[in-house]
Amino acid sequence: MLGWGRSNNWLTHMHGTVVHKKLRFGPFELSIGERVLRRDGRVLPLGDRALDILTYLADRPGEVIAKQALINHVWSDVIVEEGTLRVHVAAIRKALRDGQFGNRYIANVKGRGYSFVGTVAPLAGGTESSNAKFAPQGRPPVRPMMIGRETVVGEVSEKLRNERFVTLLGPGGIGKTTVALAVARAAAEEFGRSVHFVDLETLTDPRHVAGAVATSLGFALRSKDSGLELVDLVRSQKLLIILDNCEHVIEAVALLAEQLYQGSEQIYLLATSRELLKVGGEHCWRVLPLDFPPVGSEQTANAVLRYPAVQLLARRVAARAGSFVLTDEEAPFVAEMCRKLDGIPLAIELAAGQVAALGLKNTVARLELLKLGHRSAVARHQTLKATLDWSYNLLSEGERIVLRRIAPFVGQFTLEGARYVAGELGIGTEETFDAIAGLVEKSLIATQIDETQVMYRLLDTTRAYALEKLEEHAEVDAVLRRHGQYVAGHLESRSYPVGN
Structure with missing residues (x-):
């Protein structure tokens, strides 16, 4: 990928001497040889098992480590439950103050394991003579499992x-963060490991955005004009800064990103968001769903397994159930499930748990899109409903009204159709048009431009959520009546779909 390689982070062995590395991330220093974690020179109390976990993760930044692999490494001689691992990870997070001021070090990667997302820099550490035979702590880093995104990672890297x-744009659960981490991993050598991941999800005050970025870079800001101060501090450095989860503090992120971009020719920015930052220098890359078998395609096991969405489902089911072999009889059910889930990776990951427990046919028959959950995911990704709640709560009141009122449209619909159905109940034409534009910008409505006009569509998962909101607001009867009137009035016109 354009020469962007990877760096090895495991212990080295030279002339019979074991070189015990020291790793620096934020204000912390981890001495692998001494088995000590320090903050600003002060030793922090951390148990042996927690230190083993932290070392294993920090020595492989950006790599997704399966929970079972961590358990096998740390408790090789005993059998422990996954809950024990979670307790120790929680202790590490507490010691690192993980999540404070937007600074993140250990991330749960949806259904897959843990990843160290802080920026790690090796320090010059002392060497300790050892007569013992060198045993490497783990293997060279392997790339995290991605399906159907390899080309995207290469193209985004080049862009x-x-x-x-570059801003990676798309709805919740589409895999923006996964792509961003893969791009960062590919770029690590190019930037001399000056790659900084800033998770903005936990921020509630936009005024802390610049401080969160500065903390990730190892600075403490002091002036009132924090953005310009940060630019002055990093102007001469070549850096890649990843701004993850921007949408809820979009204005503050946009201002800071523009200042960083314009203030230096060596600062590279990769943002993930459900809407664009809309500032100078930004280039959009829309992250699309994984391809899935279309209606009418061949439905054998070999045929459907050519599609990335099916490959992801099969692998995740196998990871949960121990093994999984797709048969020709089951292939149509898998194809139908991936279509219902719109090829959204998060939805597929969550559905895999039910498949492992209930089987394919039963899962398809009772697929509850908005109630699938995963405990190890971040709060807003624990269920599809939580993911959509996150987006819905960021909408204006007009956008919320229009979103729920266009829910009766199945498939494509026109702007005029949306105006007719959504605009009758106290919302004007211009407000409806502005709301549709806003929903498109926020990745909640998909668009397709043909030769004559723009067509709109809600993903099935979003539509199911919007129908729930329609019921909550007691508007079902009135809106369905308007939708029926609209469809009836256009039955004879086949110039464009009506979304009936």
Whole structure:
């Protein structure tokens, strides 16, 4: 990928001497040889098992480590439950103050394991003579499992290298963060490991955005104009800064990103968001759903397994059930499930748990899109409903009204159709048009432009959520009546779909 390689982070062995590395991330220093974690020179109390876990993760930044692999490494001689691992990870997070001021070190990667997402820099550490035979702590880093995204990672890497500022755009659960981490991993060598991941999800005050970025870079800001101060501090450095989960503090992120981009020719920015930052220098890259078998396609096991959405489902079911072999009889059910889930990776990951427990046929028959959950995911990704709640709560009141009122449309619909159905109950034409534009910008409505006009569509998962909101607001009868009137009035016109 354009020469962007990877660096090895495991212990080295030279002339019979074991070189015990020291790793630096934020204000912390981890001495692997001494088995000590320090903050600003002060030793922090951390148990042996927690230190083993932290070392294993920090020595492989960006790599997704399966929970079972961590358990096998740390408790090789005993059998422990996954809950024990979670307790020790919680202790590490407490010691690192993980999540404070937007600074993140250990991330749960949806249904897959843990990843160290802090920026790690090796320090010059002392060497300790050892007569013992060197045993490497783990293997060279392997790339985290991605399906159907390899080409995207390469293309985004090239775009970032040429343009310096790229925003990965898409709805919740589409895999923006996964792509961003893969791009960062590929770029690590190019940037001399000056790759900084800033998770903005936990921020509630936009005024803390610049401080969160500065903390990730190892700075403490002091002036009132924090953005310009940060630019002055990093102007001469070559950095890649990943701004993850921007949508809820979008204005503050946009201002800071523009300042960083314009203030230096060596600062590269990769943002993930459900809407664009809309500032100078930004280039959009829309992250699309995984391809899934379309209606009418061949439905054998070999045929459907050519599609990334099916491959992801099969692998995740196998990871949960121990093994999984897709048969020709089951292939149509898998194809139908991936279509219902719109090829959204998060939805597929969550559905895999039910497949492992209930089987394919039963899962398809009772697929509850908005109630699938995963305990190890971040709060807003624990269920599809939580993911959509996150987006819905960021909408204006007009956008919320229009979103729920266009829920009766199945498939494509027109702007005029949306105006007719959504605009009758106290919302005007211009407000409806502005709301539709806003919903498109926020990745909640998909668009397709043909030769004559723009067509709109809600993903099935979003539509199911919007129908729930329609019921909550007691508007079902009135809106369905308007939708029926609209469809009836256009039955004879086949110039465009009506979304009936």
